[in-house]
Amino acid sequence: MRIVIAHCTVDYAGRLSSHLPEAKRLLMVKADGSVSIHADDRAYKPLNWMSPPCVLKESERDEDGRVIWTVTNKAGERLVITLQDVELDASHELGVDPGLQKDGVEAHLQELLAEQIETLGSGWTLVRREYPTAIGPVDIMARDSDGAHVAVEIKRRGEIDGVEQLTRYLELLNRDPLLAPVRGVFAAQEIKPQARTLAADRGIECAVLDYEVLRGMDDPSSRLF
Amino acid sequence: MRIVIAHCTVDYAGRLSSHLPEAKRLLMVKADGSVSIHADDRAYKPLNWMSPPCVLKESERDEDGRVIWTVTNKAGERLVITLQDVELDASHELGVDPGLQKDGVEAHLQELLAEQIETLGSGWTLVRREYPTAIGPVDIMARDSDGAHVAVEIKRRGEIDGVEQLTRYLELLNRDPLLAPVRGVFAAQEIKPQARTLAADRGIECAVLDYEVLRGMDDPSSRLF
DNA sequence: ATCTCCATGTCGTGC
């Protein structure tokens, strides 16, 4: 990884056009060739960048001490950086990162809820996770205590688009006489009021999931029986 | 801005839990207090981060030469970084950035299309941009050559959620007897097949916009009259 | 503070 701190101007032409007036900034060149330009605020987002795969060409220093970096990719996007007054230019070998281990995302919720489908209703049974349909997989397909099918859409945060998604699935599933009528359950750790209202309007039930409880139930050390 | 290159392990507990095993990484502390941790690949995304506003507390060096950074925010999210073998620790004053100037985003498309609404149909007239409704503004409200209202949703890339959005607007607008019937046009630089299919199913027309042409038409230097 | 929607979204995954 190469870290440069310098005054620079930047022009990007690609999916849009953009320009950065001259200012002192951080330039980061990574081992995969990618380049990003950071200001002194916002942890996450660089002001400008080029994602890999891409190629950086560095010009000779001109009579005013300027250097031009031209970063291009296959799609014809182009990032041109003009540097001057370089304060820092450091290269460090970082090696391959072992990567981030995550816990608590939607996949976990789905796993836990599938194992404990009775959380949603007594006597309910799991048909399968990722139940395939023509327009994509339903997170969980289950049957209620009467044997009727229930399509469950799981979100970490339940918002309107999740309800729309489930609505599309239900519309399709209910066209299948072997399945219809299919009930819908919108399950999330948190459900926004607007989503709850829309769900009610569509005849979709809502269920708020408690990740800690689901995980606790799943944790053998916490089981009483 | 403070740049540190060091071996570190990272634990995050907040919206999810995550862990980074020990490896050499770049740590960036910005003037707004935000912290991000970068590996040597992917230009855009840090492995881990804490967005401002947040507070960084740095421990004393322990007997093994380790330092612990604890970054917390108001919401109770917590990022704990254990550093050792610090290779670089550099601070640079960057100042406030003048910011990015953009050209070619949805706002521009909307502006240009509003000026040239006849692109969508001969004899069409603009009612207004950002036409207000109870559930949010419609990008463009127009009238066709028969005087019928047309709601136009503009996207850079037309996907399903854009069609859903327009559908919600149309549902609402068509309840107003002073407006109904309201036609819908889904306009984008590129429309995904699934979105096109859904739009057709909902009786919504699609229009592919050419940004260069719209801009060219708007550019006084290119006008012939 | 909350809600909404855009984004050069990025990133993984399944086809």
Add this chain to the structure above:
DNA sequence: GCACGACGTGGAGAT
């Protein structure tokens, strides 16, 4: 390769 959905989405603007 394309398409779809999740993301600690982030970030900006309006209510």
